[in-house]
Amino acid sequence: MNRVFIVIAALSLSLVTSMSAANADVLWLTETAPPKASASQVADHAAHHHAMHSSTSAVSKTATSDSGKHDHTGMIVLDETPGKDHRPSKQVWLRRGDDIKKSPFSDLDGGDPSLTLIDQAGKKSVVEAGQENGLFTLKAEMPEVGFYEAYLEQRSVKEGRLLVELPKIELLWASCQPKEIDEEAVAKPIVNEAVALELVRIHKEDEGCMNRIVSGDVVNFQVLSYGKPVAGIPVSMVTQEGWRNTQTSDASGTVAFTMIREYFPNWLEFKKYHTDVFLVSAVMEKNESGALNGQSYSSVRYEATLPGKYRPSPHDYRSYAWGLGISFFVIVFGGLAVYLYRRRRLKPYKEVRVDDKS
């Protein structure tokens, strides 16, 4: 019995490890800019990591590395500025690795990357990618309030297998003016029917542009392939603090994750606009053969990623009990004070008799 248990445990562990390992080197897009103070270090870091990554790739790219200039254990300072969503222009960066705190900023591996930006109406536009401090960056201008999806596709052949990396990011130009928002369009997911694997966050019906994902929320994602739901695809979520969960898409291609609470500062250091990042990734493998740039492959691996942001739950810092308590206290004791004040000012009835004869 014990042996059976140990075997099952070992198998489970190896499965989880293989899933995690499979996703450990994922490519993802982020709105978080690399730290300015160490931009050159970050570039070196990226170049080094890039070189490491490319060394395992059949498509090699000239890159220099200087591991002495950076520290692999150094954390990336995540600077999520409150109010960022209110800006109509966005800049996106590329990172590699599923450790959100440590994964370095990256550049493209080469090949023939394609970039697409789709707005709420499903209109595609051409996006120009550029470089800043030796790092890939993408600048997108959003003409109208609402959600936009930016897609990157990068293909390479490694050990006879075609790797199709499909990082995607959901961009939002938010407005607190509800009249500026097309609610139906905001609630409707943006789908790119031209990609082989895509993760779509299912919006709430009343989501609007000012709602944010907060701890405790159940966030639903749908796995799509050329716009059609795919069942049985393992989808992993990793949060900024390293919490991981993997689920398999159901018949409708849907997976659901409950956002955990990871923010436990002292009261005086608490920030309600504190923003953590999560990363969702999905992998799909297919036995397809072909050739890319003269290199043949016998299987294809699709890796789709979608980052997101979440904040502390209002339940962590808002109290209706206190609010109602203060109001009722003021109304009851204030009312009593007014009553007593008015009563004190009442002049007692005093009868004055006048004798007409006198």
Add this chain to the structure above:
Amino acid sequence: MTNLEHIRTAVNNVQFNRFRFWLQIFFFALLVYGGYLGIELGKHLPTFACGYNKELRGGMCFLMPLQHWMEWPWEKLFSAAALTILYGFAIFFLWFIALNRGWCGFACPVGTIQDWITSLRRWTGIRYSRYSEGQYKGLGIIKWVLLALMFLIPLGIGGGWFTHDLKSPFCMICPGRTVVPLFGLDVSQWSIDFSSRTNMIMTSLGLLVTGLFFIGAFVKKRFFCFYCPMGALHYLFSKAALLRLNKEGAKCTRCGDCYRVCDLQIKEIADDIQNKNIMTDDCIMCLKCVAACPEPGALKATFAGIPIFEATEAGFIKRMNKGRTDDK
């Protein structure tokens, strides 16, 4: 009698309180529920169409965007971007000059709610309160202090002196923020925000003012209007407005009826027989004084110089006899 004179007589003899009640209902529905009908009057309204009433509102109070603009970093505030603020002020001004402080007397949802609370008090038979002369003079300064703080605190945020948690300081203490969304069944503003000391203090202060609002409005007519910085802002521009309240001092007998019906206890309305324009910073232009005046032409409301509602003997008698049943 010409048609115009017929109309003028009908207007002057109107049952004013009933007319005002229905006009207030109309404005309340427009500003609090107008969003249901797709009505959007913009965000520069000179009245408390509360922005916290989200999707339902038919327009937005100007004080909310004004405070947001004042919070801009100074380099932005004193640049070409300030044209946005000037444009906002221009729209606000155009709205304002149409009705002057009639926005307070007829359109303001917070004012209307106070009138409903007053009706409730009247129904219970509890007498109302009035300020003493000393209290009246002392408390009258508060609205000007609030108006000054409403500009200075956001400017201080833009200058980096104050925390961003102090943003929209007047909105945080305005009873409109807590009371108006209730009409859309939204109670989200009735909570204390413990995320920082500033937020905790401001949200507590907001609910404390809300409590005072309910007590005050119950015992004192138009309690909050006496402290309203929007009213103070209105007064700064009131001389340019089209709707005006005028008095012919020579026709006034100083009977004091106008003072007795005035919700804001403005004594000048009865005492001042020198000035033609008798608008004071407290006047909400409810025109109850005109309706209560028995002297023909002593008090009148004019629009662009044309009298639209004036005191008449017949109107006074009709309104005073309202509901009276003589036994014959």
